[in-house]
Amino acid sequence: MKAAVYYGPRDVRVETVPRPSAGPGEVVLRVRRCSVCGTDKRIFTHGQKNVVPPTITGHEIAGTVDEAGSGVDAQIAAGRNVIVATVVGCGKCIYCQRKQYNLCDSFTALGYDYAGGFAEYVKIPAAAVAQGNIIPIPPAMALERAALVEPLSCCLNGQEYLNAQPGDRALVFGAGPIGLMHAAILKARGCSLVMVTDVSDERLAYVREFGLGRTVNTAGGNAVEMILKAAGGEKFDVALTANSVKSTQADALKLVRKKARVCFFAGIPKDDPVLPIDTNFIHYNEISVFGCFASNLQHYHQALEMIGRDDIPWDRFVTHRFKLDDMVKAFAVIEAGQGIKTVIDCE
């Protein structure tokens, strides 16, 4: 089969490799679409310790069951279109006992520890199949749209903590694919204002074009003042950081009202993660600050339902499409910060 093989940072080669086959409990999927995540780009640029070359990355997978090994649930039969949850729990730790697989102390993940979706076929390990990671999708759902379920599931994990209510004023830092998905969710939940900030006019233009909310470019200015001015001087009920800039975490806390929820959705560089916080501000104003990491199975099911609806222009989120042969070109587009979502057509 054809696959984009990762040999190390900036060394991805499209090659012919052996096609996997399904042993007991395993499933082989014909990958149809695999969308490119920010972490795929980071692995391409810098590498990652649990991604040991040569291997295949890619975890935002939508495909068709090609072969199901013995003992696999009859629902996961050949010909069925499915998506796949990324994280595989160890099955033993306290978090796995609670079915919080994304928080497992020693989780493994598809497209990291196991070969992923930038290939014609991908093998889903037995532990993932048994955990329920293969999720059938409606036959009529476009595979390209289905490839957006994984990133949306991560957003829904963060939104669970944020708990936005109709009429809330919402602030999103970062107009990348994740920031836009959050804006779409907040709009769908009936927020009276969704404000998205970024330092790129090109990215912010997508927010307006998709009708997701208002925008403010904070490049070169006092972000807090600029955002407050753009928001008519009123602060926000929910705020979320969907970028890796530490100062926006501090800004988020300066821009929220009493009883606000603040989600630090994205991680920041690990050499400088400490932020001084006025804990009295949190105490007297009943502010809640949350983190979230990846997603769990229920978030995939929620995301699948949301992706199937047409009240959000999901198809427009995909701004770039490449064949598997052009994998390196796809990474170049993402590194240049162009567009929203880039999807690889593995057919």
Ligand SMILES: [Zn+2]
């Ligand atoms: Zn992803």
Ligand SMILES: [Zn+2]
């Ligand atoms: Zn575990």
